Amino acid sequence: NKQLMIKNKLIQNASSGTYHxxxxxxxSMNKLVQIIDKEMKNIGxxxxxxxxxxxxxxxxxxxxxxTMGSELFKVVxxxxxxxxxxxxxxxxxxxxxxxxxxxxxxxxxxKLYQIGKKFRDEMRPKHGLLRGREFDMxxxxxxxxxxxxxxxxxxxxxxxxxxxxxxxxVPFVTVEASTGxxxxxxxxxFHLLSEVGEDILYRCxxxxxxxxxxxxxxxxxxxxxxPGVMHKRAGIExxxxxxxxxxxxxxxxxxxxxxxxxxxxxxxxxxxxGVSRLLASTIEMNSTKDKLRYCSLLAPYQICIIPxxxxxxxxxxxxxxxxxxxxxxxxxxLHDEVVIDDRLHMSIGQRxxxxxxxxxxxxxxxxxxxxxxxxxxE
Amino acid sequence: NKQLMIKNKLIQNASSGTYHxxxxxxxSMNKLVQIIDKEMKNIGxxxxxxxxxxxxxxxxxxxxxxTMGSELFKVVxxxxxxxxxxxxxxxxxxxxxxxxxxxxxxxxxxKLYQIGKKFRDEMRPKHGLLRGREFDMxxxxxxxxxxxxxxxxxxxxxxxxxxxxxxxxVPFVTVEASTGxxxxxxxxxFHLLSEVGEDILYRCxxxxxxxxxxxxxxxxxxxxxxPGVMHKRAGIExxxxxxxxxxxxxxxxxxxxxxxxxxxxxxxxxxxxGVSRLLASTIEMNSTKDKLRYCSLLAPYQICIIPxxxxxxxxxxxxxxxxxxxxxxxxxxLHDEVVIDDRLHMSIGQRxxxxxxxxxxxxxxxxxxxxxxxxxxE
Numbered sequence: 001n002k003q004l005m006i007k008n009k010l011i012q013n014a015s016s017g018t019y020h021x022x023x024x025x026x027x028s029m030n031k032l033v034q035i036i037d038k039e040m041k042n043i044g045x046x047x048x049x050x051x052x053x054x055x056x057x058x059x060x061x062x063x064x065x066x067t068m069g070s071e072l073f074k075v076v077x078x079x080x081x082x083x084x085x086x087x088x089x090x091x092x093x094x095x096x097x098x099x100x101x102x103x104x105x106x107x108x109x110x111k112l113y114q115i116g117k118k119f120r121d122e123m124r125p126k127h128g129l130l131r132g133r134e135f136d137m138x139x140x141x142x143x144x145x146x147x148x149x150x151x152x153x154x155x156x157x158x159x160x161x162x163x164x165x166x167x168x169x170v171p172f173v174t175v176e177a178s179t180g181x182x183x184x185x186x187x188x189x190f191h192l193l194s195e196v197g198e199d200i201l202y203r204c205x206x207x208x209x210x211x212x213x214x215x216x217x218x219x220x221x222x223x224x225x226x227p228g229v230m231h232k233r234a235g236i237e238x239x240x241x242x243x244x245x246x247x248x249x250x251x252x253x254x255x256x257x258x259x260x261x262x263x264x265x266x267x268x269x270x271x272x273x274g275v276s277r278l279l280a281s282t283i284e285m286n287s288t289k290d291k292l293r294y295c296s297l298l299a300p301y302q303i304c305i306i307p308x309x310x311x312x313x314x315x316x317x318x319x320x321x322x323x324x325x326x327x328x329x330x331x332x333x334l335h336d337e338v339v340i341d342d343r344l345h346m347s348i349g350q351r352x353x354x355x356x357x358x359x360x361x362x363x364x365x366x367x368x369x370x371x372x373x374x375x376x377x378e
Numbered sequence: 379n380k381q382l383m384i385k386n387k388l389i390q391n392a393s394s395g396t397y398h399x400x401x402x403x404x405x406s407m408n409k410l411v412q413i414i415d416k417e418m419k420n421i422g423x424x425x426x427x428x429x430x431x432x433x434x435x436x437x438x439x440x441x442x443x444x445t446m447g448s449e450l451f452k453v454v455x456x457x458x459x460x461x462x463x464x465x466x467x468x469x470x471x472x473x474x475x476x477x478x479x480x481x482x483x484x485x486x487x488x489k490l491y492q493i494g495k496k497f498r499d500e501m502r503p504k505h506g507l508l509r510g511r512e513f514d515m516x517x518x519x520x521x522x523x524x525x526x527x528x529x530x531x532x533x534x535x536x537x538x539x540x541x542x543x544x545x546x547x548v549p550f551v552t553v554e555a556s557t558g559x560x561x562x563x564x565x566x567x568f569h570l571l572s573e574v575g576e577d578i579l580y581r582c583x584x585x586x587x588x589x590x591x592x593x594x595x596x597x598x599x600x601x602x603x604x605p606g607v608m609h610k611r612a613g614i615e616x617x618x619x620x621x622x623x624x625x626x627x628x629x630x631x632x633x634x635x636x637x638x639x640x641x642x643x644x645x646x647x648x649x650x651x652g653v654s655r656l657l658a659s660t661i662e663m664n665s666t667k668d669k670l671r672y673c674s675l676l677a678p679y680q681i682c683i684i685p686x687x688x689x690x691x692x693x694x695x696x697x698x699x700x701x702x703x704x705x706x707x708x709x710x711x712l713h714d715e716v717v718i719d720d721r722l723h724m725s726i727g728q729r730x731x732x733x734x735x736x737x738x739x740x741x742x743x744x745x746x747x748x749x750x751x752x753x754x755x756e
Contacts, residue, residue: 012474015436015461018429020474023490026425041714047404051396051512052430052463052495058393070456075463077511078448078499083393085430085453085463096390096398106723112401117430117495121456133455134429336419345484 010283010292017125017133024300024358025279029136031298032279033115035167036138039160045111045140050092052117056082058091062251073119073133085119090248090270093141098254102263105145105256109153113140115275127196129280130236136275143249143266145256147185150243150267154186157271161190161239164273168282169295172238175201176212186243191235192281201235204228238278244268292359293375302337303328304360306351308367310344317366318344324364388661388670395503395511402678402736403657407514409676410657411493413545414516417538423489423518428470430495434460436469440629451497451511463497468626468648471519476632480641483523483634487531491518493653505574507658508614514653521627521644523634525563528621528645532564535649539568539617542651546660547673550616553579554590564621567591569613570659579613582606616656622646670737671753680715681706682738684729686745688722695744696722702742 010025021029037047053075059065065072065084073085086092093112097103103110118137125133140157144150158174165172170192177187191201203211204221206228221228246265249255255263279298286293294300305324307317321340328334339360341351348367355363356375363373388403399407415425431453437443443450443462451463464470471490475481481488496515503511518535522528536552543550548570555565569579581589582599584606599606624643627633633641657676664671672678683702685695699718706712717738719729726745733741734753741751 012477014429014470014473015431015433016459018431020429020470021427022474023424023426026427029427030425046401047408048401049399049404049407051392051398053393053396053497053512055393073453073455075451075453077451078501081394092392092398095392096400099390104723107721119431123456134431343485345482 011128017122017131019129019132027300028283028294028298029275029279032168032275035297036115036164036273036275039164040111040113040138040140042163043111043156043160044109045113045142048093048096048112048114049116050086050089050096050114052085052119053083054086054089054092056084058095059084062091062248064091071120071122073121087118087120088137088270088272089114089139090141090244090268091252094248094252094254094268097143097266098249098252101253101266102255102257103143103266105258108143108145108256108266109149110143111140111153112142113138113271129276130196131198132276135277138273138275140271142269142271143254143256144269145258145264145267147243147245147267150245150269151186154188154241154243154269157269158188158241161241161271161273165190165238167297168278170238170278170282170285173201173203173211173235175235177240185245188241189237190239190241191237192285193233194236194281194285195234196284197234197236199235199237201233202230203233205231236277236281237274238281239271239273241271242269244270287359291357291375294359294361296361299359299361301339301360302334303339303362303364304355304358305338305340306348306355306363306365307340307342307344309347314344320366324366389506395500395509397507397510405678406661406672406676407653407657410546410653413675414493414542414651414653417542418489418491418516418518420541421489421534421538422487423491423520426471426474426490426492427494428464428467428474428492430463430497431461432464432467432470434462436473437462440469440626442469449498449500451499465496465498466515466648466650467492467517468519468622468646469630472626472630472632472646475521475644476627476630479631479644480633480635481521481644483636486521486523486634486644487527488521489518489531490520491516491649507654508574509576510654513655516651516653518649520647520649521632521634522647523636523642523645525621525623525645528623528647529564532566532619532621532647535647536566536619539619539649539651543568543616545675546656548616548656548660548663551579551581551589551613553613555618556591563623566619567615568617568619569615570663571611572614572659572663573612574662575612575614577613577615579611580608581611583609614655614659615652616659617649617651619649620647622648665737669735669753672737672739674739677737677739679717679738680712681717681740681742682733682736683716683718684726684733684741684743685718685720685722687725692722698744702744 009022012020014020075083115138119134122133142153172190175189177189201211202215215230219230249266254266282295305321307321308314325338328338348365352365365371387400390398392398453461493516497512500511520531550568553567555567579589580593593608597608627644632644634644660673683699685699686692703716706716726743743749
């Protein structure tokens with residue numbers, strides 16, 4: 001069985017702010033998840049799965065049942081009990097760790113993450129996957145003994161995030177941000193500078209390393225001695241990192257026993273990547289109006305083989321296509337990365353144009369001659 | 379970074395009928411997903427992702443907004459629009475295919491599947507993952523020209539399902555079932571015979587191949603000439619397969635163009651595996667009251683290394699553990715399958731007992747001597 005193409009579309013709108021991911025997009029998503037999993041493993045984070053439905057009593061413990069306001073989707077079950085569709089999982093993960101509390105300091109830090117669906121009842125869903133009501137997040141939660149340890153974990157996670165964006169060739173900027181409703185002591189955001197971005201950042205015009213979200217436009221850079229002036233830019237928030245301190249561990253009595261035998265609240269951090277937003281941004285960033293382009297690690301397939309249109313001698317190129325497919329998938333690391341465009345009622349030219357527009361890194365067209373087209377990023 | 383164990387628990391109750399999957403369970407789940415993906419690829423099925431939230435108008439097209447009754451979780455958004463938390467995706471997937479309709483018969487069959495969260499507002503959630511309110515399903519939807527083609531697809535999918543259960547050493551039985559509320563012309567279920575099962579099956583006492591859910595107890599087997607009598611058994615439904623005919627394609631005008639150029643409704647099938655239920659069943663089936671046991675393909679890790687307790691010369695066995703870990707993960711296909719139990723404040727014996735109870739297929743204890751324990755299924 002060859003992987004046949006059913007359509008060239010990536011996503012399809014399902015309702016306001018929700019999308020179907022079609023086969024190509026699902027493959028890209030899966031590749032992105034693997035890249036993130038690998039970097040999470042490198043920092044010793046363990047993957048878990050938490051439910052989307054969360055009971056009201058859990059969110060009341062931190063008062064966020066009220067303070068999250070109308071962005072929280074609420075569900076009433078057949079017994080009249082209330083739940084929310086989780087937009088984030090600080091309460092849930094802290095309740096898990098609290099159930100094992102107090103934890104010996106020797107077992108810290110603990111780092112737990114998941115990659116899954118999140119829900120937010122957006123007032124104005126827009127820009128496709130950039131601002132949806134149901135979206136994919138990678139959320140990591142960390143548990144340390146002290147603020148100093150939590151800061152070390154913060155730096156380690158930020159470095160893993162930088163690796164992820166570097167793998168994906170995403171030219172990100174990091175900005176300092178206020179901790180806002182999340183609470184905590186420190187916060188950084190990772191942004192892609194983009195005209196469609198909805199966040200306003202201030203970047204110093206004399207250097208190229210970060211910025212922030214609170215300094216005004218046309219104000220002097222805050223770094224000691226820097227002669228630069230801050231300028232307004234639009235950014236897409238791809239990830240954020242918070243040192244949460246003990247806000248949630250205190251609410252759930254999630255504690256550890258220190259070296260002197262005292263029980264103390266765990267010092268937490270939380271770290272999110274907007275996975276569907278990141279995927280959409282990388283595609284948007286690389287593509288033109290007419291041509292899809294992926295960073296090569298996220299291309300749904302690496303190679304598209306196009307045999308001749310049905311008719312005179314088309315069975316020859318069909319046979320060649322199949323044997324090329326078998327050789328590539330059996331003997332190289334391109335297993336599962338090759339597709340044959342078997343729409344033989346269409347001319348090679350038509351399919352070649354579509355394949356170029358679809359963003360295959362390599363296309364092999366088998367007509368009277370064999371032509372190989374690498375379609376590199378421009 | 380080694381993978382450290384944070385707890386031996388597999389799941390943790392989050393609310394009535396919902397569960398957190400802790401790191402070990404998440405690893406097993408991931409392995410099960412890979413086995414299913416492989417068999418789905420073998421029958422040419424393509425993976426997609428559909429949203430959990432589905433708009434009311436979609437479910438009204440088939441009248442299931444009403445007929446699903448109180449098991450359907452309903453959500454009202456900030457604008458007053460109604461949605462459900464999808465318990466299944468016939469409506470959604472048919473709307474996707476309909477948007478590309480009419481499809482040339484040459485592109486059929488189309489097979490689309492996903493693995494993800496499903497929601498059902500169960501009256502009485504029970505038996506942990508066996509009957510939850512939020513659970514994992516693999517749902518496959520197929521689109522053919524004729525009932526005959528759909529029957530061929532049905533046989534092919536049932537054979538893939540048999541492969542999956544065989545990989546997992548699950549002694550399943552297939553039973554004929556009524557199509558019920560789902561509609562359609564043919565239905566089979568895959569069951570694990572088990573005392574905690576909630577389905578009543580009737581099995582012929584003179585042979586060992588299947589049964590059904592409609593013939594009464596103590597009635598003669600319906601197969602021609604069979605002298606057997608049907609007996610009642612309890613089963614856990616692990617999977618089902620339906621030929622749906624045109625119920626959904628008709629509602630959504632999902633059509634194809636046949637070889638004569640006529641537009642006709644696509645003939646559909648739908649095929650589900652209760653992924654979290656299957657995982658829980660295989661663990662339940664293999665384990666004893668005191669000891670977890672996995673089918674080897676689903677064991678979270680293959681090997682646990684236990685170095686000596688901290689104290690006299692413990693640094694020697696720690697060094698040995700690390701070099702064994704590195705050799706196993708660098709030079710074998712056990713990459714990411716080895717764990718070091720670094721709770722050095724505990725004796726080897728304590729940790730060995732826990733490791734045996736946790737279901738590691740192999741345990742290496744490094745004390746004064748080295749002992750290797752294969753903990754095979756009994």
